[in-house]
Amino acid sequence: MPRLIWLSVVAAIAIAYPLLLSSPFQQRLGALVLLYAIAASAWNIVGGYAGQVSVGHVVFFGCGAYAAMGSYAKFGLSPLFGIPGGIVVAVALAAIIGVPTLRLSGHYFSMATIAVAETMRLIVTNTDWLGAAVGLSGPTVPRNIFDLSFLSSLPYYYLFLAVLVITLLITWWMTNSRMGFYLRAIKDSERAARSLGAPASRTKLYAYMLSAALTSVAGALYAMMFGFVDPESGLGILISVKILIMAALGGAGLLFGPLVGAAILVPLEEISNSWLGGRGAGLTFVLYGAIIVVIARFQPGGLLSLFMRRAKPKTDTGAGHAP
Amino acid sequence: MSFVLVQVIVGGLLLGAVYALFSSGLTLVWGMMNIVNFAHGDFVMLGMYVAYVVYTLMGGGPLLGAPLATLVLATVGVVVYFALIRDIMKGPMLAQILGTFGLALLLRYSVFWWFGANFLSMPQNIVGGTFAVAGLRIEASRLLAGVVAILVTLGLHLLLTRTSLGSKMLAVAEDATAAQLMGIRPDTMQAIAWGIAAGATGLAGALIANFFYIVPTVGETLGIVAFVTVSLGGFGSVPGALVAGLLIGVIESLSGYLIGAVYKDIVVYVLFLLFLWFRPQGLMGKM
Numbered sequence: 001m002p003r004l005i006w007l008s009v010v011a012a013i014a015i016a017y018p019l020l021l022s023s024p025f026q027q028r029l030g031a032l033v034l035l036y037a038i039a040a041s042a043w044n045i046v047g048g049y050a051g052q053v054s055v056g057h058v059v060f061f062g063c064g065a066y067a068a069m070g071s072y073a074k075f076g077l078s079p080l081f082g083i084p085g086g087i088v089v090a091v092a093l094a095a096i097i098g099v100p101t102l103r104l105s106g107h108y109f110s111m112a113t114i115a116v117a118e119t120m121r122l123i124v125t126n127t128d129w130l131g132a133a134v135g136l137s138g139p140t141v142p143r144n145i146f147d148l149s150f151l152s153s154l155p156y157y158y159l160f161l162a163v164l165v166i167t168l169l170i171t172w173w174m175t176n177s178r179m180g181f182y183l184r185a186i187k188d189s190e191r192a193a194r195s196l197g198a199p200a201s202r203t204k205l206y207a208y209m210l211s212a213a214l215t216s217v218a219g220a221l222y223a224m225m226f227g228f229v230d231p232e233s234g235l236g237i238l239i240s241v242k243i244l245i246m247a248a249l250g251g252a253g254l255l256f257g258p259l260v261g262a263a264i265l266v267p268l269e270e271i272s273n274s275w276l277g278g279r280g281a282g283l284t285f286v287l288y289g290a291i292i293v294v295i296a297r298f299q300p301g302g303l304l305s306l307f308m309r310r311a312k313p314k315t316d317t318g319a320g321h322a323p
Numbered sequence: 324m325s326f327v328l329v330q331v332i333v334g335g336l337l338l339g340a341v342y343a344l345f346s347s348g349l350t351l352v353w354g355m356m357n358i359v360n361f362a363h364g365d366f367v368m369l370g371m372y373v374a375y376v377v378y379t380l381m382g383g384g385p386l387l388g389a390p391l392a393t394l395v396l397a398t399v400g401v402v403v404y405f406a407l408i409r410d411i412m413k414g415p416m417l418a419q420i421l422g423t424f425g426l427a428l429l430l431r432y433s434v435f436w437w438f439g440a441n442f443l444s445m446p447q448n449i450v451g452g453t454f455a456v457a458g459l460r461i462e463a464s465r466l467l468a469g470v471v472a473i474l475v476t477l478g479l480h481l482l483l484t485r486t487s488l489g490s491k492m493l494a495v496a497e498d499a500t501a502a503q504l505m506g507i508r509p510d511t512m513q514a515i516a517w518g519i520a521a522g523a524t525g526l527a528g529a530l531i532a533n534f535f536y537i538v539p540t541v542g543e544t545l546g547i548v549a550f551v552t553v554s555l556g557g558f559g560s561v562p563g564a565l566v567a568g569l570l571i572g573v574i575e576s577l578s579g580y581l582i583g584a585v586y587k588d589i590v591v592y593v594l595f596l597l598f599l600w601f602r603p604q605g606l607m608g609k610m
Contacts, residue, residue, distance in 0.1 A: 047417075051416065051417070053416060053417055053420050055420070055424070100599075100600035100601075101599075101600070104599060106416050107359040107416075107419075107420065108554075108599060110359075110361075110420050111359070111550050111554075111599070112595075112596060112599045112600075114547065115547060115550075115592045115595050115596050115599075116596065118543075118547065118588070118592055119589055119592040119593060119596070122585070122586075122588055122589045122592075123589065125585075126585055126586070237543065241424065241428065244421075244424075245421070245425075248417060248421050252417055282432045282433075282435040282436035282440075283432070283436050284432075285428050285431070285432035285435075286428070286429055286432045286433050286436060288425075288428055288432075289425045289426065289427070289428030289429030289430075289431075289432060290425070290429055291425070292421050292422070292424065292425030292428070293407060293421075293422055293425035293426055293429060295421065295425075296407075296411050296414070296417075296418040296419075296421040296422035296425060297406075297407055297410055297411060297418075297422060300411075300414045300415055300417060300418035300421070
């Protein structure tokens, strides 16, 4: 029951936030938190639950972002059409990359995903059809509501909130399904899971493809909000790093971990950028770096695990006394 | 035509020697502690900036800059070991990756914040000019970097195989508990390994600073080059890193010359991926 109360409090805050704090800056901040929470939750499926630390998730983010802007810039369609397009490309790419890459263990997987992401960025930077270094732009003046080009951040906020809820529901459903149990077993010990008959390769690949699909949706939404995508904002390694850090800061492998991480790091970045200007971007990442070093050193389970550990003994004794 | 090709290959070998030098540092800590330092390329970047600062503040060339960069980075390496690595080594995989990744961001953007994102470069006259050997035109700075890098990499190999310190380090790499029972302190040996590994990156950074562009994000590319080199050469193997480093230098130069400068990184990354994908058995750790 207390969990339900918590959930309704969080939901109420999420729905009321942009109405209570209604300055454009605050609304934009809220929308960005939700957007990064979507991406980080998507990463969480493969990085947190399956324990495969991907540092190349920006590839899928870029698929969505380029598909959304491409459907407008290349075909004159609404960027919305880019969402299914981006999902198809991202899932196909995930299958192609995933089959050989998921066989690699630990660090090798992370390094391979970096190499994939950087290769993709370099290829797109040199592909004229995708706008090369300049990138692609969305509609400057919306033709109708389906162009999803708004001046206010409010519509984006609720759109992102809806997508985040869907993402979290999918994640929650997955963790309670057979796949979730397999993933937890694989994360603990892949060899043990395999010897007990869990289809490790297939399950990891499915998780990777699901994660890729959701990440590409985040990329498409990002491109719609900003109205353009270029190799740096759509395929830069820093996006991968941000997504990963947010999930890890909140708690990788926990449902609400990525949301907590995004709710801390996005305001930090936006505020330091608006206070310090261009040079502030450097300082923000210094701070990012310091935070994750400290997290890795002292609390590798993330902030939420700190809270969970304190809450756990109660539930344990409760379970013990149950008939 | 073929003459230009020889020129390109020689240039690749000289740059590859520097790749070998800093990659041998990565392969050392990787082989010894089974931890991958994602900040390795940023250590090299730091070495470049130390050399640059030495030049701008004191007007010193590589004779002053290289030893100083080695010393500074070796200190950084030991500090990083005691402050971070020693603890995250025992932690989960995610903590290891996050820890060194965070370190990379911390170093990269501290330098970015301090020096800005501008491309810096050393003045041409700091190390001689260009001279001709058997008709080939070779820049003195590249020759110096290549020769010093090869000598130091070989020296590192001798240190590991021919000295008692080297034997102790290899003993810790083999089995830390057993080594401890023999009276070797794993902690000290691992700290020394980090000092040596980071010192090698400092020296490499100071050497390439004389002809490379100096920019805070250069560590990203160099870090991937180090991964490629170590994966090709076999992890933990300094001679392997030397051969692989030279090979990658040549491949990079040749593809830059034959296909185009923008594609040379793509060629190296794709090579890395193909190697990881199709020869993973040699790369899956000590299993």
